[in-house]
Amino acid sequence: MTRYELPAMVVEHRRRGANLYELILHAPPIAQGATPGQFVMLRPMRTHAPLWRRPYSILRANPDKGVFSILYSVQSAFTELLSLKPIGSTVQTLGPLGSYFQPVRSARRHILVAGGVGAPPLCFFAARLAPTLQSGEQILILEGARRADLLVGMDEFRALGAEVRVATDDGSKGYKGYVTSLLEMALNEPIESAVYACGPNRMLQAVAQLCTARGVPCQISLDAPMPCGTGVCLGCAVKVNTPDGGAWYKRACTEGPVFWAEEVVWE
């Protein structure tokens, strides 16, 4: 998988919510190479603080136009710098990076479980998956957030014609409770499913346990502090089972961020 380090041009900061923006970047090699689940490392300016680049999952990519986008909220010095980048300026960008969601072709129903800000890679995945569905295959989106206004990517999911079920912690929209409860209900329906999930790690742990207990193929995209994004620093360690019955640390940035659920060791 080829990765590119280049200055990506800011095309637009598109407002998507109360404090939620879609940053559209022009970087043809990245737009063309990106696969759903992959991410980019962004560095808006050469600053000492913040020091690290930040990983952002790719929300969508248009290879013909050479653009891709990510979602951000302004909530830190880093995201403030990002938000201030003028149209036409550049953001140093490295990508596409990491592993990606792989459609489980034996499944009749692809369940995408999105928790809050974990939705972007699943939006991208759903968009690429929908046109490839065979007859009898379907996509079910389960999305959870603390409140209705924090739900991300609903427009994208609806535009695909996929069934969407929503859970909010406060009941301001859809089911009142966790998205993992929606998943449990969906897995009890008699249809062969595969699960793809991204969200807070505690949600992913619950998703992984629900799926492995039922033998449902499940891929999860894990978050970890990521200084380099390129595999050299070994900071973003994820504990995994090894074939010999032992354990080892893999890198969320390189072997991940998407892992098979049964591989991950939860501690």
Added chain:
Amino acid sequence: MTPDLSVALGRLRLRNPVMVAAGTFGYGLDYRDLVDLTQLGAIVTKSLTLAPRMGNPPPRVAETPAGMLNAIGLQNDGVEAFILETLPRLREYGTPIVASVAGETIEEYVQVAMKLSRAEGVAALELNLSCPNQARGGMEYGVHPELTAQVVAAVRQATDLPLIAKLSPNVGDITPIAQAAVQAGADILCLINTVLGVAVDARTRQFRLASKVGGLSGPAVKPIALYHLWRVRQSLPETPLIGVGGISSVDDALEFILLGAHAVQIGTANYVQPTLAQEVAQGLAAYLQENGIDSVTAIRGTVR
């Protein structure tokens, strides 16, 4: 005329004085798609241990103001895997390869050094003296002059390669340790390794690293590195020195060279800008040219 960037650290000769530091460039090949490896002064590998090491539980890293803490715990595939899988491909680039040697016991340092000495293509060994000493409750070897001397002397017996001792800054006075390392047979000193630190997450009310304590690196540590380098330069005027700590620009590298460093290493900055080392080498040449200076050695140690 193109300025001469070549430097000699005793027997270790580099085409330019800009190296990449241990643990920040993988085993050497990881960045080959992003960086022109032939433009680097030298490549220092990730620290190698005798057996593969799993490393510490996460979280292992935390960003801090102008820096970061790490407690990777020496995760690596072991020295044999490096020799068999990486070294044959890495030496093709012709850039000097410095193998970073780590150990929990003096015997482990010696064993790793012997294996690397027998392998083809290693230009020098760098002793990571910030490893936790198993026999002393995890204290760094490099904070104690006698322990430092014991490790260096033992490895000196086991190898003919140029030997670099990478010193810990976590001491009151670094000069007795520097002197102990040189007397025990170190050809070159590299300073500094990371500075001990902790960070706490006020929201979760927990340490931000699972190991609690980590090593601070990045721009925040540069004045500390410059201070120790300057002290050792005064104490050991003849010993080749490598400066490392927080370098993220040509001017940063120049600070170390002006204080007496023969060479510098780019560390944490590799994480955010993998091409920095080659840019610093080019920038040094431009600086010398603009100032009408014909070699990098001409400015070394000129700030006293």
